[in-house]
Amino acid sequence: MFKKSVGVWILLSSFFTPMVWSAVAPANDNDDNSVAKHNVPAEQQLSADALLDNMKAAFKQLNYDLSYVEIERGRITPMRYSHGLIDGVSVGHLLSLNGNPREYLRRGNITSFFEAEQAGYSLSSTAIPGLLFNLMATELTLDESLYQAIYVGGKSRVTGRLSQVVRVVPNDKYRFGYLIWVDLTTNLPLRIDMIKDSGEVVFQVMAISLYQFPDVTPWLEQLNAVKLPPVLSAMQTQALMPEPTKSEWKAAWIPNGFKLIVSNKHQIAGINQTIDYMQFSDGLVDISIYINTNAKAGSLSQGLGVSGQISLQSKITDDIEIVVVGEVPSMTAKKIADSVVRNLDN
Template sequence: MLCFSFTASANSFNNPQAWLQKLSQAVSERNFNVSFVVLSQNADVEPYLWRHAVIDGVEVEHLNMLNGPGREVVRIGDRVSYFEPYTPPYTMRSSEINGPIPYQLMRDYENLSSSYNFVLVGRTRISGRAAQQIRIVSHDKSRYAYNLWLDQESGLMLKLDTIDLNGQVVEQLQVTSMQLTEVPDDYFSRIELSRLPKVVELGTTADTRLGWQINWLPAGMRVVKQNVRQLAPNERPIEYMMLSDGMVDISVYLQQLPNELNQRTALKHQSNTLFTMQRDSLAVTVIGKLPAKTADAIASSIGITPR
């Protein structure tokens, strides 16, 4: 019986694109309750409950962090409400929740093809369910790789390993239980739309022209945001740029300092790298889930441009 289950899937889905399409359809069309944990190096286990449903053609989601003071997120269509400790609740306009779930991979995998190769590997069992493994590797080997396991029956994600350049797992997301239902979870019927926080309207601002540019980026990575931040009235401004390839977001900060030094420092916190470099009076900081040598290459490629 077990062998038949594996073979049936192989006959229907013999390439990674077909499996990723099945994943995309499942996370946008199915009603499900999923419990999963996130494990990172030198960090406590983070357990989550993730609910999803489609009600009258509208997607609804609930993500609940179960340990500590808690963090809950509710999405109704294109509005996402955040309920966090020590912060007033707020709502943003978005079609995805900011959290550990890799939305671009699950919903827009085609846009990742300029950055990553997808390779169908083998079949196994994850959390008692038949699963198909897909290997995800960046074109230029400048970023972490990923091992993804999808539920053979539904196409939903069962496990995602983030792997550094030495082949070590630096972060793991694993489903511990999964329930697919014909009707939405009762939780969604208890949501009172009138009591959700109002949408925070950020408005539209013109792109800030920075006095520098990055001359090298990993394949498929692009600039998605940039601005200038004044943290204190008497301090020099910090110029900021966000980079993304769809799987990874990278923050780059640049500041002119009064003292001239030449030094480099790379720190690692769980799966994140914090790389700082000072070249003469120019201080550059790169933060994100990427290898230290890639952060160094990005920072070293920065050149000053006339405003």
């Protein structure tokens, strides 16, 4: 059943070419739910928090097609995201355009995953993966102890469109900051830079085309009608992941706001060994900690096959290897690695 669904999925994808109905659909002044009508002239400039709120609302409410690239360490990954409201339900589809095919379809709060060489599956209350979608789902400024949003001022052009820029500044040195370009007409995000204190860009999402439509595109309606894999039950979901356990190890230090979301033991295929694993998240980025108690038998740094990550820090002491991976500054990853100790409370 899964293979048949994926076959239809890929077939639909191959037929899709974005139709330029209009570069920007006009806002309906009679529609109280219209996001575009909230645009204001410069003299009535909204606050940075209000701009971010409008951006997130537009991302979930408008009918549009956004093509963009993810840029990291010289590697460019093109993506296309299509969104529309169908019978009042938010429907979004993300497709990778190069390399192994990856597709994700989100209907309401259910996301279906189609990744290379894996049977498709659906999960409830799980977002499409990626910085763009994490950012749209995270209330960055809700906890002011973590981040502050600042309106940069002026106008800037991205992919030929005028935008306003918001800077999201972390309140500590253990996270990256962000620059976000918000389209003046639609309030949709046009560019996102993940930046160091120095201003160096370490990861970037850059729009290359944006089309807003007056109605849901026939493509998205057709895709919405495709039969997708059923939502996995709690038991089936656990089968995809190692059984959660209380770790024999702990991080004595972790940046404020990060919470433990995964703790288990599982095997790393690259070195054919079982390791201790912990994952932390602040809602926007994740930090993963791997502990290998038999480093002589094989190195985690080689076996993990990590790619597309900002930082990787590794240390070996008394044949115990600790590796920290995450979208945080390298000094943060190192400080976490140095703090990992045996969990004497366990």
